[in-house]
Amino acid sequence: MKVIDHINQAKDKTIVSFEVLPPLKGKGIEALYRHLDPLMEFKPAFINVTYHRSEHVFKKRADGSFEKVVIRKRPGTESICAAIMNKYNVDTVPHLICGGFGINETEDALINLRYLGIDNVLVLRGDAAKNETAFEPEPGGHKYAIDLLKQVVNLNAGIYLEEDLKSTHKTEFCIGVAGYPEKHFEAPNMDTDLRYLKAKVDAGADYIVTQMFFDNAKYYAFVKACRAIGINVPIIPGLKPVYTKKQMNVLPKTFHIDLPTDLSNEMLKCKTDEEVEQVGTEWLLHQSKDLKKNGVPVLHYYTLGKPHVVANVVKEL
Ligand code: FAD
Numbered sequence: 001m002k003v004i005d006h007i008n009q010a011k012d013k014t015i016v017s018f019e020v021l022p023p024l025k026g027k028g029i030e031a032l033y034r035h036l037d038p039l040m041e042f043k044p045a046f047i048n049v050t051y052h053r054s055e056h057v058f059k060k061r062a063d064g065s066f067e068k069v070v071i072r073k074r075p076g077t078e079s080i081c082a083a084i085m086n087k088y089n090v091d092t093v094p095h096l097i098c099g100g101f102g103i104n105e106t107e108d109a110l111i112n113l114r115y116l117g118i119d120n121v122l123v124l125r126g127d128a129a130k131n132e133t134a135f136e137p138e139p140g141g142h143k144y145a146i147d148l149l150k151q152v153v154n155l156n157a158g159i160y161l162e163e164d165l166k167s168t169h170k171t172e173f174c175i176g177v178a179g180y181p182e183k184h185f186e187a188p189n190m191d192t193d194l195r196y197l198k199a200k201v202d203a204g205a206d207y208i209v210t211q212m213f214f215d216n217a218k219y220y221a222f223v224k225a226c227r228a229i230g231i232n233v234p235i236i237p238g239l240k241p242v243y244t245k246k247q248m249n250v251l252p253k254t255f256h257i258d259l260p261t262d263l264s265n266e267m268l269k270c271k272t273d274e275e276v277e278q279v280g281t282e283w284l285l286h287q288s289k290d291l292k293k294n295g296v297p298v299l300h301y302y303t304l305g306k307p308h309v310v311a312n313v314v315k316e317l
Pocket residue numbers: 049050051052053095096097123124125126127128143144145146178179184185186187192193196209210211212238
């Protein structure tokens with residue numbers, strides 16, 4: 001079932017969804033199941049699975065020289081979505097990125113997703129590869145998320161890359177896109193970023209999922225600014241718990257977001273990461289209750305690594 005249908009069916013009720021990472025290459029899927037098991041009692045409407053592009057690394061040879069090799073640390077997004085669907089009978093949303101993909105590979109990936117019975121995709125550009133300073137599309141690949149989105153919209157209309165295909169199957173993907181309450185870090189300003197977000201919605205995105213934020217006021221201001229320029233699709237807040245002191249610097253650096261002073265002050269007072277986790281749980285619960293009270297359609301939790309923290313919060317809701 002499509003994400004948008006889950007939202008419409010829930011009417012004014014707030015539903016929950018979770019996001020997980022594929023296992024590291026070399027690990028089995030069992031650890032992911034152990035991660036998800038305690039979360040399934042909350043009957044998530046859907047589960048997102050992130051996509052991780054391949055990286056170039058330099059491996060030292062026996063003679064001291066270096067060899068450039070391509071590695072992919074977390075493969076398998078599409079098949080993991082299918083496995084989760086089979087095991088838990090829940091809808092899944094694979095993330096699909098432009099980075100590292102040519103348009104033919106993207107089309108094949110989308111065809112595979114349909115064969116697997118997956119109705120949803122979250123389309124993203126992806127970040128620059130580790131060895132690049134700025135995002136570089138594959139030769140002939142997509143430069144922005146909107147270009148990838150248009151390819152999915154075309155497939156939904158039965159338009160494939162091979163123009164002479166006859167009587168083609170129309171896919172029916174529900175399409176999500178990313179939005180940034182604190183602005184995407186490359187955008188010159190919020191207005192420009194919002195204009196590009198509106199272009200994604202006008203091109204066919206069904207809903208928006210936000211980057212994580214820790215200050216609900218920023219989410220409400222973002223929704224208001226979106227509505228003011230005619231973005232009328234559901235805007236799903238992305239939520240993440242803090243649970244280590246290190247995150248005080250890692251989260252702003254990695255995701256280009258701020259931690260509110262009240263939160264960072266509380267984290268600074270903590271002597272151990274267990275205490276930080278307690279602070280993070282309370283903060284997330286407070287955020288979640290407030291968002292629910294204000295009628296958000298979905299609370300989307302980045303569960304990465306800490307399912308019990310998210311479980312404790314959702315239990316309290
Ligand atoms: P875009 O919408 O293409 O925007 C990128 C930048 O370009 C923005 O600054 C925008 O303002 C600008 N822009 C957009 N269109 C144009 C245009 N036509 N001309 C000029 N400028 C333009 N990354 C992963 O690798 N894997 C994941 O699984 C993943 N999941 C994510 C989930 C969520 C909810 C979010 C918020 C992010 C996720 N990311 C993921 C990170 C994401 O790929 C990066 O934030 C990336 O830098 C931007 O992706 P985007 O889809 O927002 O790009």
